[in-house]
Amino acid sequence: MMSDVKEEPLEEEGPLEKREGPSEQEGGAEDEAGGVTEVAETNETAMERDSGDEIVGEKPARKMGVPGVVYLGHIPPRMRPKHVRNMLGIHGEIGRVFLQAEDHSVRKKKKKAGCNARSFTEGWVEFRDKRVAKNVAASLHNTPMCARKRSRFHDDLWNIKYLHRFKWTHLSERLAYEKTVRQQRMRVEISQAKRETSFYLDNVEKSRDLARLRERKSRSGQPFQEPSWGFTQRQTEEEIQRGKQSRGQQGQADKSQRRQLRKAMAKTQEIEKKSQSNVSLLAKIFNARGKQD
Incomplete structure (x- = not known):
């Protein structure tokens, strides 16, 4: 039976660079998608690194992109952060998610009405790469949230906006x-x-x-006097206007009286002047007659 088995020639191993080619291409594709990969090393490359020799053609790992934040202006009822993460996570890697709960007064009114469901009004989602966040905001805005008709969010539309320079x-x-x-x-x-x-x-x-x-x-039979508050009531608008009118009328009457008094004083002064002039004339006349006599 050993003689029936044919011996197949062993395949010769190619150079190291050819064997590492596919792994580098896969790593590059994942880097473009935002992931981080590590190139698998063979025993020979590990031995060469231990010896201190440098590998020609190895590419350094790319750094993570700058994170970007998108704003969700509409959150349907019964939507939770896990739903947002699951629906947006297919477009890129998501970091943190925050949904703003509705006002306490609105929730209190809903509880009184018999609805105990908790709702959210708006939200913020952080993507690991801002380029992914821009693409998501541009492509998903005003589109249905879910393609399946049986989903509870099928009739709701995305309201997404990318926040420029927002951290x-x-x-x-x-x-x-x-x-x-x-x-x-x-x-x-x-x-x-x-x-x-x-x-x-x-x-x-x-x-x-x-x-x-x-x-x-x-x-004891003594009289009891209720204590007073000890403050003056502010006048109403009608009382203020009435007081102004009465003061105006009284002022006009005073003005007319002062005018009449000035006229009377002027007349008395004129009469006094005239009487003084007549007395001087009479004195001159009578003095002159007395001298003649």
Whole structure:
């Protein structure tokens, strides 16, 4: 039986560069898609590296691209971050995904109406390569979210926009700022509620004290006088206009009286002047007659 088996000639191994060619092409294709690959090394190449010899023609691994962020303006009901990652992950490698939840007041109204589902209003998706993010935003905008008709998101359209020069740190800073503003608003509202509660309790205690004092005065037969608030009521608009009109009328009457008084004083001055001139004439006349006599 050993004699029936034919011996096949052994294939001669080619040079190292020819054997490494396909692996380099595959690695280059994956690099263009955004992945990172490592070229498989044979025992001979490993021995050569250990000896310190350099391999001619080996290409260095390409670096990861700059990440890009796209904005999702519409999030359908019952869509979660895992759905977004699964649907957009086929176009490129995805890093972080953030979906903004709906307002607390809207969620509270939905709970009262009997709907306990949580919805999102907008979202941000980070791609590892900004070129992929640009292509996704340009190709998927205003297109159906899912091609399958049985999918719950088939009737919804993508609303995607690439954010130029937008980084994930900008989003995190904005969210941190909104969180601090929300906390500050909550502190102000809580302090205002505390002040109102303390004012109400103080007034309740005062009213109880006044009721006890009134009962004590009524038992002893002494008159009880209610305490006054001790403030002046601001005038209404009608009262202000009425006061202006009355002051205007009174001012006009005063003006007419002052005018008449000035006229009367001017007349009396004229009469006095005339009387003084007549007295001088009479004095001259009578003095001259007395000298003649």
